[in-house]
Amino acid sequence: MKDITHLEHGQCLGMIRPVTDALDVLSGKWKLPIIISLTFGSKRFSEMAREIPKITDRMLSKELRDLEMNGLVQRVVHDSIPVVVEYSMTEYAHTLDNVIQTLREWGINHRKRYTEADKV
């Protein structure tokens, strides 16, 4: 016996899961800012700490580890003195380019919408 409600429900779950999978990797206050800052080239820890407003060492360290585990960030230690650690986006991270681009466009639009609404 076919029950459209259940079919639709399954379909709905099938859409939700990948989206939440994606958000799990990207969520939180800092992950996308970190990735975006690396789209402009590889950086050292202290450079990023300076460049990303208000981030603490603790969060930067933690999130970089997360991103590394998800294959989005590469960490290279140069045994210079003092030791320099270079972070960069992986090739895989560039599969996020579309995601970031659409989010960015939507964000710009949304802000415009509400700024214009204020004027009315």
Place this chain on the structure above:
Amino acid sequence: MKDITHLEHGQCLGMIRPVTDALDVLSGKWKLPIIISLTFGSKRFSEMAREIPKITDRMLSKELRDLEMNGLVQRVVHDSIPVVVEYSMTEYAHTLDNVIQTLREWGINHRKRYTEADKV
């Protein structure tokens, strides 16, 4: 005196802000699941509560209010007995279609990547 570091920094901030603007609207455990469930048609409160796994009444209520304030969800009260409240996506919410689509594609890919990695 031109300082490339500062230019790049500004550029970087200019990318970050719209993305975080977007994520502010969409973040949290429930907002996208709610929107996605409404892409399959308008729903009543209790229908959504049943359809979205594990959501509590409190969160559903709260998030629907948030989404309504952001112009993404429309709420219509039918004065039948008992009272029925119908929720639906606004036209504006459909500007999220691309965002959801790219997130979804990325999520599917990411899961595939890690499932395949397990096999190796």
Place this chain on the structure above:
DNA sequence: TTTCATACTATAGTTTATGATAGCACTATA
């Protein structure tokens, strides 16, 4: 009169995310 369905809301508590502050190990330079 009790129960059921509608759509919520209130209160309290737990869990997770983030912040503030400090300190470590290394070595060069003053």
Place this chain on the structure above:
DNA sequence: TATAGTGCTATCATAAACTATAGTATGAAA
């Protein structure tokens, strides 16, 4: 010997997000 720069980590505190449980109001039906 003291200080400074590198890249962190540890501890504790706070804030934000979420959960659990119960209760509200309406009116119909049993």
